[in-house]
Amino acid sequence: MNIRKSIYFIFVAGVFSCTAPPSNNSVVTANYNSENATVIQGVSLLGDTLTSKIDSASQQDQIKKLQQAEKKYAEDPSMENLIWIGRREAYLGRHDLAIRTFTKAIKEYPEAFEPLRHRGHRLVTVRKFDQAIEDFEKASALMEGKEIIIEEDGMPNRLNIPLSNVQFNVWYHLGLAHYLKGDWERALEAYVECMKVSDNDDLIVATLDWYYMTLMKMGKKSEANEAIAVVTSDMEIIENDAYHKRILMYKGKLAPEKLLDVNAQDQDQKLQYVTQGYGLGNYYLAKGDTSQAIRIFENVLNTGYWSAFGYIASEMELAKLRE
Structure with a gap:
């Protein structure tokens, strides 16, 4: 409405x-x-x-x-x-x-940075990016020099192994908030910091995907390709399969049409569809195929899964294209 x-x-x-x-x-x-x-x-x-x-x-x-x-x-x-x-x-x-x-x-x-991390995340969800950035920047200052804190999953992965940490989530979501505002320079700075605390393959591909897209937005194609050179098909991915597949597509190891080989009507697969959809739409957008990109972004929005980052990013792209 x-x-x-x-x-x-x-x-x-x-x-x-x-x-x-x-x-x-x-x-x-x-x-x-x-x-x-x-x-x-x-x-x-x-x-x-x-x-x-x-x-x-x-x-x-x-x-x-x-x-x-x-x-x-x-x-x-x-x-x-x-x-x-x-x-x-x-x-x-x-x-x-x-x-x-x-x-x-x-x-x-x-003096705690954990509640700032979580409020910032939900402020991104409701599209209050400036307020989210303020929370994440406060959290980053408070957590400086602190030991990495593993973050327990509220919705566990298939192996029930927590993979992320609080520090990662602060930098990751700070980068996302800047990305969604179109502030590529500051998004890149956050993702550089995020890579420092991406200590397993799942976190590496999640960070590198947004890092790659940010560099591409900045017209730094060679740097973007260099960044994802470390990503291989045999990485040990437990839950961030969507990001892994997106990067393999960027590298030419996976056909674009394979990315959306999921059922968008299945609630369990809807998030993956939205995540894959934004990556694919952005891939076509970078190649200059605007009509194909728009079609995919609109399909993402048709899922109604408005809390997903891929959905918000698709909104961002469509808003820019309609200006």
Whole structure:
């Protein structure tokens, strides 16, 4: 729905309370089984209203995990437990509540960089890039010289092995926020730092993919190709298969049409489709095939998976092309 028409949008907030968080260590709990609650989360780069809606049937597992996180925090009001509430809220699509929870954590733990990392991530999700950048820059200053902290997965990979770390996520998402603003120089600076904490093949291909695309945006094709020279077909990839395939395509090792060999209607494959779709659309855009790029970007948007980075990047490209 276009934001100009949002005045006609029925804003229902029956699932969650959106009042300010209490001053003590308790958190707001609610009836997550309420039906038909749709909440506006923000505005896309194309001017469309972004909404979320809790599906108490298909999301029952995530609802249960959020309730467990709230119970755990009530028993032990630690920063880590508070952050987990925000993460669970975000997995349910309630980025507004997640941002509120992370803000509470930031206020209570002003010297910690972890809640800034998570709030910045969700600010990117709702297209508030400047605010996200501010959070990530504060986090980068606070984490300087600190030991790498492995970040536990909220949605584990197939081997249930956590692969990322907090420092990686700060630099990675800072680079992304700059990239989505079209600030290639600052995005590149962030990805250079991100590479320093990309300590396994999954993190390497994720960082190098955006690093490559940033260099290509800057017209530095030879540097871009040099950067991905280290990527091979036999790398040990556990969860970032989409980024690995994108780079293999850039290197001419994988046919472009193979990238979208996934079912966009299958919920489990939708994220991969969106991620692959943006990479493929951008590949054609770099080659000057604008019509093919637009078609692919529009297909990405048709998935409705608006929280995915590939979706946001596709919005960015279409917005620029329509200017």
